[in-house]
Amino acid sequence: MNGKRSKLSRQIVLSMSLVSVITTLIAFVGSYIIYGLLFTLWPPPPGPPENMFIVHAPDYVIFASLLLAALVVAIVLALRLAKRIIAPLNSLAEGARRIAEGDLAARALPGDLSLGETANLVDDFNTMAVKLADMAAEMTFWNAAVAHELRTPLTILKGRLQGIRDGVFEPTETLVDGLLIQVDSLSRLVDDLRVVTLQNSGHLEMHFVTTDISVEIQHVVDSVRSALLAAGFSLDLATRSVLVECDGTRIRQAILALIDNARRYATPGQLIVRTTVSDLHVILQVEDEGPGIAPDFARQAFEPFTRAELSRSRSSGGTGLGLSVVRAIALAHGGTVRYRRSAVGGSIFEMALPRASL
Template identity: 35%
Template sequence: MVALAVAATAAVQVGMWIRYEIWSDRINSQLPPEIAAELGRLEDAPKENTKRLHEIYTQYSDLFVSPTDTEDLLVQALLSLAIIPFVVVFALILARRIAQPLSHVVVAAESVSVGQFSTRAPVPKSAPAELQRLATHFNKMAQQLESYDRELHDSSAAIAHELRTPLTAAMGRLQGIMDQVFPLEEAQIATVLDQLVQIQHIIGDLQVLSLAQGDRLQLEITEFAVREFVDERISWAGPALRKCGLQAVNHVDSVQTLRGDRSRLGQVLSALIDNVVRHASDGGIVEVDFEAGDLSVELIVRDRGASILPDDKDLSRFFERFWRGEKSRSRHAGGTGLGLSVVHAICKAHGGHATAAARAGGGTEIRVRLPRAGMAASTGKQTI
């Protein structure tokens, strides 16, 4: 719009200049040819030829009559009126370039507001750069909302399934006891209790994920010995390890320390060991190691089971909630499908991340990378 205003002003000035050029040419055409030629030479150096110029202007004064101010204003007004249609046309074109992308974004926003998250606003190449960025960022927002909505639906269905399975089993077992199909004995009660414990684990994992997603997962940061911490978690997982014939090896040096929330990181290590128990027990071994760098530290869990990471697609989805690889690495099944999502959430709350990679010769290596300096201790502790 600024350029349009400048162009309109310049057009009026050019018109006035052309008018004075025409006036000058008319004077030269009425002068005798020799006088006109002499006047042109004299006007090239007016200071040196003042006297002769004055003589010519006086002699032909009737020709050198300048336009009046009224005439100038009239010509300027006519020029402005002639330019106005062009200004209006170009202004409408510019306004359309601005209004059309905005109207597309408005229509798309109305669709998104009623839940149609797949709607996208077109990004015209002819639109100003700012409006292109607006439409592009709106589309990114809509894409993210669509992803969240899809994840919400998928998660709701998966949560319902994961809770329904153990709950149905527990109710069926209790109904069988009441109908005297099963005897009322400790083994039957233990079976029901196992199903209830599984439901409790699902609820606990969902609460951790919810707190982490809302940046409300509070951490109690302390410094602790890593080897002792790993031995403790391996000991807790001892019955499950022995049941599936897995050998756990702690490679962590006794001098290594780590700053973080010991309880939360314990959840991480237990979840990784449990993942090996369920999906890689055929490898016969689970190894835990620790590497310290200048800026970060890594807690590493390795197994030798048959890899479930055949391609990059599996790698990118490894820490998604309720995702399981299509190829199971052992005969063992079960789990909530939330353990590795909890690992990712707790790592992120510490300012780190977790990665998974297939090992040469078979197996998987999961690395939990955390900032070396740790995080400032939080003011409180959220208990799950």
């Protein structure tokens, strides 16, 4: 931006210098032409040029006429230059005022495109305005999505607690366990939101240590194996011991999110968790037997609050944040995520992490 301002200043200085040169040339060349004609039409008498430096009344008239003509030209040129510069700047000021008042659809007009620096300045302003509008729209979407996700567990909690207070429900162990499940759901939603939001703002803290990725995978698998078996899944591990510079807690969170995503959206069957190793990356894969996701949805699968369409007989119960949390954690580690279909038509979700430099 400083470079553009300096270019604009340089152009203004050059333009004003050109106006001054033109004004001087008009006065000088005009004097030369007029006095040349006068000496041609009315030559001075022969002899020594007496009174050559004495200014007479006609000379004042000539000088005044030339200066007036030069002044008119200078004013015209200055007005044209001012219009080229001030028009887009006024548009910028008006656009900034409208945006400050809440009109994020306001845009500035570039005006005369021959003045490239002001046109670039207007383009930068309009780009900023577009990003502000996109951020506002995204914030509105996030607020609505968060409110929607919070509504169900809060409604259940409120209803059950009011029922206990009014004597409608007995505070049995089963009822308390159900309430704790809703609290756990709220806690997980808040934590997922925190991870995604901090990563988007570049403030997600990581505590990197050299970690054996197979050990972290084993910890997660051991904690969810019984739930997967109860849901009809058979779990196979195809991992190898390999060191990764990572935050072990966050990696376990990402692995759990991938497995939980398969449990919610895949049909019961074989679930494979594997690792593959390249020269630079360790790739963690979670593969199911189907039914996979539609190509249109695959492009936005890792965006927050997105869910695949399920049949009426199935309900995911998810928040639509699981895969976005996986992406946030992968990006915080300098890695990547992607989705692809397996050879049998199922889903393969991959998270690639940089290997440890030993």
